[in-house]
Amino acid sequence: MFNDAAGFKRIFLKVGYTDLRKGIPGLTAMIRESFGCDHYEKNVLFLFCGRRTDRIKGLIFEGDGFCLVYKRLSTDSRFQWPRSEDELKEITPQQFKWLMEGLSIAPKKKITELTAPPRYLL
Numbered sequence: 001m002f003n004d005a006a007g008f009k010r011i012f013l014k015v016g017y018t019d020l021r022k023g024i025p026g027l028t029a030m031i032r033e034s035f036g037c038d039h040y041e042k043n044v045l046f047l048f049c050g051r052r053t054d055r056i057k058g059l060i061f062e063g064d065g066f067c068l069v070y071k072r073l074s075t076d077s078r079f080q081w082p083r084s085e086d087e088l089k090e091i092t093p094q095q096f097k098w099l100m101e102g103l104s105i106a107p108k109k110k111i112t113e114l115t116a117p118p119r120y121l122l
């Protein structure tokens with residue numbers, strides 16, 4: 001269920017560190033006060049990660065209440081969590097899938113589209 005983005009209208013990732021001891025009230029207050037987002041929007045997933053990158057929390061409002069999801073990886077696996085700034089970043093379902101597979105959400109190098117054929121093909 002949690003490894004794919006099925007059923008989520010939007011997905012937000014809180015970049016940087018979050019104190020994972022926070023529960024629903026603390027996480028919703030952070031979403032509302034620090035980032036000005038509507039935490040009562042249905043089927044929107046908010047993701048948080050602490051200092052240890054082997055565990056994350058997800059918060060979803062389902063219309064009748066909040067669902068708090070906690071995922072802890074086994075063995076030596078780690079999430080490739082972005083740590084650059086303290087911001088709330090919207091990610092795509094594909095980026096969410098990459099994150100759940102242990103990959104970075106930002107590709108290292110984008111393949112560029114050719115505007116003209118290479119010289120060796122002329």
